[in-house]
Amino acid sequence: MSGGPLAGIRVVDLTTVVVGPTATLFLADYGAEVIKVEAPGGDLLRTLGGRSKSGQLSGKFTHFNRNKRSIVLDLKQDQALEVLHKLLATADVFIANIRPAALERLGLGAQALRDKHKKLVVCNLMGFGQRGRYRDRPAYDSIIQGMSGVAACNARVFGEPKFVPMVMMDHAVGLIATQCILAALFHRERTGEAQAIEVPMFENAATFVMVEHLGDLSFVPPLGDWGDRRVLDPLAQPIATKDGWIAVSANTDGQAFALFDAIGRPELKTDPKFNSVKARYANVKEYFSIRREGLKAKTTAEWLELFEQSDVPAGQVHTMESLIEDEHLAEVGMLRRIDHPSEGTKIELNNPNTFSAGLRGEQTAAPFLGGQSIEILSELGYGQAEIDGMIAAKATLDGRR
Amino acid sequence: MSGGPLAGIRVVDLTTVVVGPTATLFLADYGAEVIKVEAPGGDLLRTLGGRSKSGQLSGKFTHFNRNKRSIVLDLKQDQALEVLHKLLATADVFIANIRPAALERLGLGAQALRDKHKKLVVCNLMGFGQRGRYRDRPAYDSIIQGMSGVAACNARVFGEPKFVPMVMMDHAVGLIATQCILAALFHRERTGEAQAIEVPMFENAATFVMVEHLGDLSFVPPLGDWGDRRVLDPLAQPIATKDGWIAVSANTDGQAFALFDAIGRPELKTDPKFNSVKARYANVKEYFSIRREGLKAKTTAEWLELFEQSDVPAGQVHTMESLIEDEHLAEVGMLRRIDHPSEGTKIELNNPNTFSAGLRGEQTAAPFLGGQSIEILSELGYGQAEIDGMIAAKATLDGRR
Numbered sequence: 001m002s003g004g005p006l007a008g009i010r011v012v013d014l015t016t017v018v019v020g021p022t023a024t025l026f027l028a029d030y031g032a033e034v035i036k037v038e039a040p041g042g043d044l045l046r047t048l049g050g051r052s053k054s055g056q057l058s059g060k061f062t063h064f065n066r067n068k069r070s071i072v073l074d075l076k077q078d079q080a081l082e083v084l085h086k087l088l089a090t091a092d093v094f095i096a097n098i099r100p101a102a103l104e105r106l107g108l109g110a111q112a113l114r115d116k117h118k119k120l121v122v123c124n125l126m127g128f129g130q131r132g133r134y135r136d137r138p139a140y141d142s143i144i145q146g147m148s149g150v151a152a153c154n155a156r157v158f159g160e161p162k163f164v165p166m167v168m169m170d171h172a173v174g175l176i177a178t179q180c181i182l183a184a185l186f187h188r189e190r191t192g193e194a195q196a197i198e199v200p201m202f203e204n205a206a207t208f209v210m211v212e213h214l215g216d217l218s219f220v221p222p223l224g225d226w227g228d229r230r231v232l233d234p235l236a237q238p239i240a241t242k243d244g245w246i247a248v249s250a251n252t253d254g255q256a257f258a259l260f261d262a263i264g265r266p267e268l269k270t271d272p273k274f275n276s277v278k279a280r281y282a283n284v285k286e287y288f289s290i291r292r293e294g295l296k297a298k299t300t301a302e303w304l305e306l307f308e309q310s311d312v313p314a315g316q317v318h319t320m321e322s323l324i325e326d327e328h329l330a331e332v333g334m335l336r337r338i339d340h341p342s343e344g345t346k347i348e349l350n351n352p353n354t355f356s357a358g359l360r361g362e363q364t365a366a367p368f369l370g371g372q373s374i375e376i377l378s379e380l381g382y383g384q385a386e387i388d389g390m391i392a393a394k395a396t397l398d399g400r401r
Numbered sequence: 402m403s404g405g406p407l408a409g410i411r412v413v414d415l416t417t418v419v420v421g422p423t424a425t426l427f428l429a430d431y432g433a434e435v436i437k438v439e440a441p442g443g444d445l446l447r448t449l450g451g452r453s454k455s456g457q458l459s460g461k462f463t464h465f466n467r468n469k470r471s472i473v474l475d476l477k478q479d480q481a482l483e484v485l486h487k488l489l490a491t492a493d494v495f496i497a498n499i500r501p502a503a504l505e506r507l508g509l510g511a512q513a514l515r516d517k518h519k520k521l522v523v524c525n526l527m528g529f530g531q532r533g534r535y536r537d538r539p540a541y542d543s544i545i546q547g548m549s550g551v552a553a554c555n556a557r558v559f560g561e562p563k564f565v566p567m568v569m570m571d572h573a574v575g576l577i578a579t580q581c582i583l584a585a586l587f588h589r590e591r592t593g594e595a596q597a598i599e600v601p602m603f604e605n606a607a608t609f610v611m612v613e614h615l616g617d618l619s620f621v622p623p624l625g626d627w628g629d630r631r632v633l634d635p636l637a638q639p640i641a642t643k644d645g646w647i648a649v650s651a652n653t654d655g656q657a658f659a660l661f662d663a664i665g666r667p668e669l670k671t672d673p674k675f676n677s678v679k680a681r682y683a684n685v686k687e688y689f690s691i692r693r694e695g696l697k698a699k700t701t702a703e704w705l706e707l708f709e710q711s712d713v714p715a716g717q718v719h720t721m722e723s724l725i726e727d728e729h730l731a732e733v734g735m736l737r738r739i740d741h742p743s744e745g746t747k748i749e750l751n752n753p754n755t756f757s758a759g760l761r762g763e764q765t766a767a768p769f770l771g772g773q774s775i776e777i778l779s780e781l782g783y784g785q786a787e788i789d790g791m792i793a794a795k796a797t798l799d800g801r802r
Contacts (some may be wrong), residue, residue: 005588018613020505025612026577030584030693048631050616051624059619060629110757129753132729136633142637143716146648152641152720153566161639161646161718163563165554165632166613175428175576180754182583187758189407189590195758203735203753206724210750211426211464212419212567215451217721218460220738220746223452226721228461230449234614236543238552238562245562247547308538315544317562319553319616320627323607326548328533334604337621339483345621349611350605353581356511357588357596385522 003029005134006158009185011035012087013068014096014108018141018167019125019201023095027181028067029351032093033359035376036068037084039075040397042369054342054401056369063349065366071377072370072397075106080395084108086380088117092179092188097125101136110196119294122196123186124178131201139201141167148205151371153213156232162363169205175194176204197342230281238317243299245317248291248307256280258310262303263294342401370399403468404762405432410448410586413435413488414469415497415509417444419542419568420526420602422465422573424496428582430752433494434762437469438485438779440476441798443770455743455802457770462607464750466767472778473771473798481796485509487781489518493589494582495715498526502537511597522585523597526578530601540602542568549606554614557633570606577605631682636689639718644700649692649708657681659711663704664695741766743802771800 013024021036021043028034035042042056049060062083071087073080088094092201094113096103103109110122127139142163145151150169151161180197188194216224227369232235238245250259252274258337260268268274268290273283280287297302300316305313318326324335334349340346351359373396377387390396409432409571414425422437422444429435437444450461471489474481489495495514497504504510504525508560510524511724528540543564546552551570581598587594614633617625631637639646651660654677661669669675669691674684681688686745696704702718719727724738725748741747752760774797778788791797 005584022612023764026580052620053624059616059624060613063615078540103453114757125733128729129733131551131734132732134729138712138714140650140652140714143648143714146639146646146718147716147724148526149719149721149724151646151648152724155565155720157563158559160641162537163648164569165558165637166551166610167632168565168569170611171613172573172576175573175580176754179431179576179583180756182580183406184756184758186587186590189587193758195756197479197757198755199751200733203733206727206730206735207750207753208572209567210721210724211423212572214464214721214748214750215460217725218463218748219453219744220748222612223454223460228450231568236566237564238547240561245547245552247544247552247564249541249543251541276438278702300534301781311539313539313541313544315538315548316623316745317552318550319541319556320550320611320614322779323548323550323553323611324615324618326530326607328535329604329607331533332530332604334607334653342621347615347619347621349608349615352601352608353437353577354599355585355596356515356583356598357585357592357594386617389480 002031002033004028004029004359005355005357006032009033009093009349010091010094011095012037012091014094014098015125016097017045018064018170019174019177020095020097022171023177023181025064025066026066026067026175026178029360034068035087036065036070036367038070038072038369039286040072040394046369052343054368057343057366062311062346062366066348067360067364068367069372069376070071070367070370070399071182072399073374074395077393077395079390079393081106083377083380085116087376088113088120091120092122092177092185093123095123095125095181097098100126101122119188121181121188121194123181124179124197125173125199125201127200128202129198134202141170144169144201144205147202147277149209149213150205153209153227153232156227157234169201169208172208173199173201173204236284239292239295241295241298241300241303246295246300246303247315247317249279249313253314254275258312259291262306262312263297265290265294340366368401369400370397371401374400375396403432403434405430405760406756406758407433409744410434410494410517411492412494412496413438413492415495415499416526417498418446419465419571419592420575420578421496423572424578424582425469426465426467427576427579430761435469436488437470437471437768439468439473439770441473447770448722453744455769458744458767461789463747464766467749468513468761468765469768470777471768471771471800472774473800475796478559478794478796479504480791480794482507484778486517488777489514489521492521493586494522494524496524496526496578496582499500501525501531515597520589520595522589522595523580524578524582524600525598526574526600526602528601529603530599535603542571545570545602546563550610550614551606554610554633558630558635562708570609574600574602574605585701634685636686640693640696642699642701642704647696647701647704648716649696650714652678654678659713660692661706663711664698665715666691666695671743685721723736738767769800769802771798775799775801788790
């Protein structure tokens with residue numbers, strides 16, 4: 001057993017790229033056994049996610065797929081579909097991010113699965129909810145960012161709509177899918193009842209933006225413009241220091257006054273334009289430009305030391321190179337360097353949260369494509385001859401190395 | 402009972418602003434009874450989050466705090482602290498986003514709480530993990546964005562570090578905290594053991610960025626630069642149409658060729674610079690600029706209709722005004738218009754996910770400050786005289802309206 005709150009829970013994972021693999025990444029961290037079912041071509045992220053010595057383990061793929069096993073099944077073949085059902089008969093959770101119509105064609109619609117596997121929690125990730133007109137549209141993170149208002153928030157800052165250069169909504173919706181599965185497992189544990197869950201990306205993304213930025217537009221008639229002005233202000237940005245960039249957030253009087261002292265402008269503490277939260281908010285452009293001018297004088301390290309002493313909230317603006325060398329991250333044990341059998345020395349990431357009763361114990365690196373096909377087929381009771389037949393028919397693939 | 406997988410679970414919520422309220426928002430959606438414990442001044446977001454008729458129910462506050470009850474307790478007073486412990490004796494979960502040292506001073510450290518309340522799951526949200534050097538630093542979303550590499554991702558697009566104009570890491574870490582609590586409740590249900598959880602913002606945010614963008618830098622020595630180039634490309638942006646903006650993501654050959662046909666450039670389908678995924682990736686700047694030129698010719702609605710027919714993934718770039726009028730969102734029932742007792746007509750948001758066994762049934766609007774103080778104190782067995790005494794001492798506040 002893996003340890004962790006989900007020890008003994010088996011997840012059959014028919015997802016690729018980011019939204020689904022995020023959901024099962026966390027389930028694995030919590031101790032679930034995740035079996036990644038891949039088409040013969042494998043998860044696109046294996047190659048699209050960047051370079052790798054083996055040509056199938058891009059950094060991005062490995063981080064989203066640690067602690068999982070991989071079996072290749074060509075679900076267009078009946079034999080492979082039968083294996084999937086045998087697997088589901090042993091599983092607690094099934095998760096897929098295939099369009100609903102395609103799942104139905106494979107006989108893997110939620111109702112069919114629940115009829116066949118009474119104890120199975122079924123989670124379907126989809127672009128758009130099935131009761132609305134966009135139900136058949138394909139979805140990608142950037143399209144969802146455009147539709148959900150992320151790009152509109154950026155338009156306030158940059159003058160025209162821009163995407164956030166992260167697949168942030170794939171990622172966020174994956175986190176929500178993990179929640180949904182955990183809630184359903186809790187329900188099943190208490191009541192014995194398994195259930196089906198639908199998690200639509202667009203609706204979740206729109207909610208993510210609206211809870212934060214619908215603001216004054218939440219009222220009819222509106223009380224003002226939408227958006228939290230403090231967050232959307234184009235001037236609320238990292239600030240250049242003598243040698244780099246710093247993030248500073250001096251909000252209370254105590255913090256702002258300490259900042260004024262630090263930049264050698266103590267007179268501003270009694271200036272009616274800056275001597276209260278309300279005053280600074282009313283004169284925010286001037287306040288921010290004073291901050292920006294003042295912070296040019298010293299290096300980031302010098303400012304951080306000063307601000308630490310005076311309790312002004314601040315942090316270095318890391319690049320990815322400096323982030324992986326961050327001493328705090330080392331002290332809390334966030335990164336591990338491992339000797340990977342095919343990739344050489346490699347950085348692995350740990351789950352950052354602490355559970356007093358423990359998380360998953362043993363950590364395994366992301367699987368080769370079909371790396372555990374044979375192992376899993378054997379566990380399901382398939383004999384060598386049957387397995388060889390499936391390999392020959394390309395219903396599966398032996399990816400051991 | 403509320404219905405939903407967490408029906409009957411009681412959460413005592415000592416959090417404010419976004420990260421904690423996000424976590425408990427989802428717990429409430431799943432059916433938990435969330436009791437928001439507020440200091441006499443109330444959650445800052447009540448006023449900082451925008452305008453409201455009552456002066457205490459900003460749109461932003463209401464969206465993060467629907468389905469919660471509010472009790473005011475001035476925890477600096479022993480009497481109020483005693484009420485909190487009585488409440489905790491009836492609760493399943495305690496969550497706080499107060500700095501650990503301050504919680505210890507109140508006698509509300511995780512160990513003290515667990516000694517006193519054996520069945521209580523304790524979740525502490527904090528800026529930084531307690532084993533690292535930043536343990537005592539204050540954290541705000543923008544500082545975390547700077548430190549975790551979000552601003553560095555934007556630097557690739559905009560030339561210098563910029564924040565994402567959403568408190569995206571508060572939000573994402575809140576989603577993770579919900580997971581942690583659900584996993585711990587599942588563990589308690591199976592084993593009888595309650596546990597304490599620590600959820601540090603910086604480490605979770607750094608992970609959020611690194612799993613996606615560490616990329617080739619995951620290997621030692623690095624195989625190349627960090628970052629997923631397709632996401633970080635400055636040209637991968639919404640595109641202007643005749644009357645607005647559109648998001649288009651034509652990735653496969655089929656999608657790209659349909660796009661070439663739609664913009665009247667069918668010859669590009671056989672052009673060696675654009676006739677395969679690999680070719681388009683190698684000539685991405687030219688590909689994107691052709692796309693940009695071609696899409697000027699029609700309106701967004703015209704393109705969407707064309708692209709729907711030819712299965713090119715695309716979506717409108719909504720503003721917040723157009724988003725709340727989106728017909729798909731209306732069809733799936735995402736927004737409700739309610740008659741609020743103090744605020745007039747108001748838009749409420751629903752949880753977007755479907756559970757076949759049901760989510761929370763009854764929906765209640767976000768509470769007035771201390772709106773349920775009296776109700777909750779009565780439930781705990783306090784008599785009228787005691788309650789009046791606490792009100793007089795300002796240990797609580799009667800916020801009924």
